[in-house]
Amino acid sequence: MNLHAELEVLETGPLALLEDLGRPGLAAQGVGRSGAADRGSFLLGARLLGQGPAHAAVEATYGGLSVRARGSVTVVLTGAPGPATVDDRPAPHAAPFLLRGGQVLRIGQPTTGLRTYLSVRGGFAVAPVLGSRSTDTLSGIGPAPLKPGDVLPVEPPVGEPTVDVAPVADPTEGVVVLRALLGHRDHWLADPPALERQTWTVSLHSDRVGLRLDGDPLERHPDRTGAELPSEGLVRGAVQVPPGGQPVLFLADHPVTGGYPVVAVVLEADVDRAAQAVPGQQVRFRLQRR
Amino acid sequence: MTARAVLLPYGDTALIVELADLGQVLALHEAVTERRQGGGVLGLLDVVPAARTLLLVADTPADLPRLRDHVGALLRAWQPPEPGAPIPSDGPTVRIPVRYNGPDLADVAGLTGLSPAEVVEAHTGQPWTVGFGGFAPGFSYLVGGDPRLEVPRRAEPRTRVPAGAVGLAGPFSGIYPRSSPGGWQVIGETDVVLWDVDRDPPALLQPGASVQFVDATTSGGVP
Numbered sequence: 001m002n003l004h005a006e007l008e009v010l011e012t013g014p015l016a017l018l019e020d021l022g023r024p025g026l027a028a029q030g031v032g033r034s035g036a037a038d039r040g041s042f043l044l045g046a047r048l049l050g051q052g053p054a055h056a057a058v059e060a061t062y063g064g065l066s067v068r069a070r071g072s073v074t075v076v077l078t079g080a081p082g083p084a085t086v087d088d089r090p091a092p093h094a095a096p097f098l099l100r101g102g103q104v105l106r107i108g109q110p111t112t113g114l115r116t117y118l119s120v121r122g123g124f125a126v127a128p129v130l131g132s133r134s135t136d137t138l139s140g141i142g143p144a145p146l147k148p149g150d151v152l153p154v155e156p157p158v159g160e161p162t163v164d165v166a167p168v169a170d171p172t173e174g175v176v177v178l179r180a181l182l183g184h185r186d187h188w189l190a191d192p193p194a195l196e197r198q199t200w201t202v203s204l205h206s207d208r209v210g211l212r213l214d215g216d217p218l219e220r221h222p223d224r225t226g227a228e229l230p231s232e233g234l235v236r237g238a239v240q241v242p243p244g245g246q247p248v249l250f251l252a253d254h255p256v257t258g259g260y261p262v263v264a265v266v267l268e269a270d271v272d273r274a275a276q277a278v279p280g281q282q283v284r285f286r287l288q289r290r
Numbered sequence: 291m292t293a294r295a296v297l298l299p300y301g302d303t304a305l306i307v308e309l310a311d312l313g314q315v316l317a318l319h320e321a322v323t324e325r326r327q328g329g330g331v332l333g334l335l336d337v338v339p340a341a342r343t344l345l346l347v348a349d350t351p352a353d354l355p356r357l358r359d360h361v362g363a364l365l366r367a368w369q370p371p372e373p374g375a376p377i378p379s380d381g382p383t384v385r386i387p388v389r390y391n392g393p394d395l396a397d398v399a400g401l402t403g404l405s406p407a408e409v410v411e412a413h414t415g416q417p418w419t420v421g422f423g424g425f426a427p428g429f430s431y432l433v434g435g436d437p438r439l440e441v442p443r444r445a446e447p448r449t450r451v452p453a454g455a456v457g458l459a460g461p462f463s464g465i466y467p468r469s470s471p472g473g474w475q476v477i478g479e480t481d482v483v484l485w486d487v488d489r490d491p492p493a494l495l496q497p498g499a500s501v502q503f504v505d506a507t508t509s510g511g512v513p
Contacts (some may be wrong), residue, residue: 079306
């Protein structure tokens with residue numbers, strides 16, 4: 001085996017998954033793209049290690065991940081920052097560092113944001129499924145969620161880290177403001193701009209499929225009450241309104257199609273910030289004119 | 291008279307085309323695929339056919355204007371099939387042996403006014419065509435079956451429908467690729483594997499293929 005090092009998973013926290021940029025192009029087969037929920041943070045990790053986005057990272061949800069290195073490996077943490085340590089000494093955020101054989105890296109609960117990415121130089125030697133190492137939590141395609149005792153082999157690195165530290169803005173602690181365009185089914189709702197007139201709260205039932213938002217229900221247009229919309233394709237960022245009126249903002253593992261009206265679609269550049277919103281955090285939409 | 295296809299924006303990274311029916315969706319999907327293979331559609335990341343819409347996802351927001359121009363040009367030159375025209379089946383025929391012992395067979399008989407045996411005859415009496423996927427990997431909405439089999443979904447969805455369950459809902463028939471919750475009227479079961487990630491392509495039923503259900507209890511195909 002030409003393997004360079006390994007990471008042994010000691011603890012996973014609430015959910016730790018391998019994710020890359022997903023498997024686009026298979027929607028007609030019923031397979032969604034999946035991939036890192038916060039793509040920007042994932043890509044930053046790859047860039048800081050001087051490698052392309054083909055390698056998967058560990059996406060740790062709300063901290064609690066700890067790994068022990070077997071052999072030395074260069075790693076970087078991006079996304080939600082928190083109290084990370086290497087053998088009880090503070091580890092940097094958004095700056096690559098060397099994890100020596102035997103050292104334990106622990107990622108604590110984020111101070112802001114929800115999802116932290118652990119990228120390794122060389123990438124994890126895990127077999128791709130349909131061209132991606134991403135776990136799709138909706139369809140079950142891809143590697144199983146990480147569990148204590150798992151050993152992740154690391155490939156020998158190519159390329160050199162190019163940047164010492166990246167000046168990136170941390171996810172906000174306050175209200176997450178998301179720009180959005182009205183959707184093509186907004187006329188199914190009585191008052192589509194009501195979406196931006198209130199502050200929504202991220203529900204505990206949110207996951208990689210979508211952010212579930214609590215607030216005053218968005219009511220159906222009287223002409224459409226009880227009507228059924230034939231299922232149609234969904235995108236990441238689509239804000240769908242089921243009959244109960246509480247919107248769902250779809251994230252990486254959204255279903256390929258859905259049968260409820262899409263009132264608005266969050267701009268691509270803002271979806272990553274939605275993916276870092278923590279249950280209980282507040283969200284506002286700002287509707288953009290085309 | 292041919293209804294016009296309507297091209298609508300869908301956020302800053304996608305477009306959706308509204309069409310008259312599934313036949314037009316499949317025809318446009320094919321036209322887009324052909325044009326794309328010829329290099330005439332650039333910046334297209336994914337395509338999602340559904341009952342009356344075709345969603346086109348661009349690689350990035352910056353690719354959307356060009357994609358909109360290319361798809362707009364294609365639509366202006368496109369001759370859609372007449373709405374309501376039967377869906378052409380251009381693929382191979384896939385034979386699916388079914389044991390017609392489903393828990394909803396009696397209800398479907400009641401809803402359609404047919405006897406259970408007549409439901410089986412209607413389901414196997416003419417081939418279905420693979421329309422579109424989307425509900426789960428490997429699941430296909432099958433169309434073009436016997437119109438007498440049009441039934442509503444179950445009032446109460448089941449929390450668990452087993453893999454291989456053969457169901458009916460609205461004008462569609464379908465087979466559950468893996469165990470999942472579901473609201474379709476289950477009339478039978480098959481051992482055919484619909485989805486296998488180690489197969490290329492992983493989905494057994496590809497859009498346009500013809501599906502012939504066979505009564506396994508009388509054909510001797512599968513005991």
